[in-house]
Amino acid sequence: MGFNLGDEFPNFSAKTTAGDIKFHDWIGKDGWAILFSHPADFTPVCTTELGMVNKMVEKFKALNVKLIALSCDDVDSHSKWTEDILAFTKDSKFDFPIIADPKRDLAVQFGMLDPVEKDSKGLPLTCRAVFIVGPDYKLKLSMLYPATAGRNFDEIFRVVESLQLTAYKKVATPANWKSGDDCMVIPSVKKEELATLFPAGVETKTLPSGKEYLRFTPDPSKPAKK
Template identity: 45%
Template sequence: MPVMSLGDELPNFYLENNMESGNLHDFISGSWAVLFSYPRSFTPICTTELSRAAQLAPEFAKRGVKMLALSCDNGDVNKDWIQDVKMNAGIEGEFPIRLVADQDRQIAKALGLIDQDQPNDVSMPITCRAIFVIGPDKRLRMSMVYPSSCGHNFEEILRSIDSLFMVESWVVGTPANWRPGDDVMVVPSIPKKEEATRFPKGVTRFSMPSGKDYMRLTPDDF
C-alpha cells in the first residue's frame, strides 16, 4: 500500500459529496489545507472529532487553512449525520468543513489510510484516523495516524500548524510543548557569528554537561 512521505505532492484526487465536487488541487488553490480521515458516520468518537473540528474551524480559517474530512460513507449519509454533529458541537448554519465521500476507498487506499485491524465487513475495511497538513505547494508537511479507537486532539493540530508557519520564514525550530509566544530554538546549522543579525532580540544559551554549545533559545516575535 502506498504511504505518503513528508514532502510528497498529494495526488490530485476528485472530491465528491452530496453538495459539491471538484479536485483536491483546485480546493487547495495556493492555501494551506488539513485533510483528516475518520472511520464512519453515526459513531461516537467520530462525532466528537467532527464536533471539535467544527468548533475550531474559525481558528483554522484565521490561519488561512482549509479543512477536508474524508470517510468511506456516501454523501447522503454524511448529510444526515452532520445534523447530529452540529447539535453536539453547539453550532448552527452551514457546516464549516467540507466532507468527502470515498465509498470505493480509492483515496484512502492511495494515501495509506485504511485501518486493516478494523474492517466493517470482510472485504471493506474502514479508514483510520489520520491528519494530513498540506502546504500551498500541495506537498505533505505533517501527518498523524491514530487507530480508530483514539480521537484526535485538534488543539495539537493547530499548535503544529503554528509551528509550521513559524519555521517557514525563520531558521528555527519549536521545542516540546511550544505555544505561540514561547521562545523558539536556534537550529544547530546557524553559526554563532550570525546570531546578532538573525536574532536581534538576543539568544539565550544553556551550558550542557557535554560541553557542546547546541541549546539556544530566542524570542519567537522577531
C-alpha cells in the same frame, strides 16, 4: 501506498458535501490544508471529533488553513450525519467539506485503511489519519490514530503553528512548546547570522560537551517584549 514527509500530495479529484473538488485548486495559492479521515459516519467518537473541528474552523482560517474530512461513506450519508453533529454541538452551520470515498480509492492511495476496523460487509474502514499539506502542496506532517482514540485538535493546531514558524522564521519548537514560548534556532543558522535574524536576542546554553546547539530565542511571530 501512503506518503513520506516532503512528498507532493496528489492533486486528486473527489465528491464532497460542498461539491466536486480538485485538491490543489481547493487549497488555493499559498494556503495550507489539513485532510483528516474518520472510520464511519453516525459513530460516537467521530461525531465528537468533527463537531470539535467545526468549532475550530475560524481559528484554523486565521492561520490560512483549510480543513477537509474523509471517510468511506457517500455524500448523502455525510450530509445527513452533519445534522446529528450540529444537534450535538448546538451549532447552526457545518463549515467544512467531507470527502466521499465509498469505493475506498483514496483510502488505499493514501494508506488510510485500518486492518482491524471493518464495516458490516467485512471491508476495512478508514483509520483516524491526519495529513497537513503546505503551500507547496507537500506533506508536512502525518499521524495515524486507532479508531478508539479521538484526536486532540488543539494539538493539531499547535503543530500547524510550529510548522509555520519553521517555514517562515528559521526556528524549531522544543518539547511541549506552545505559541508565545521561546523557540530554538535551527542548527543551519550560523553564529554570525544570529543578531540579524533574531533581534530579540539568542540565549545559548552552556553544555558539558562545549557544543553550542541549544540556542533559544523569543517566539519571532509575537511582538517583542519591551
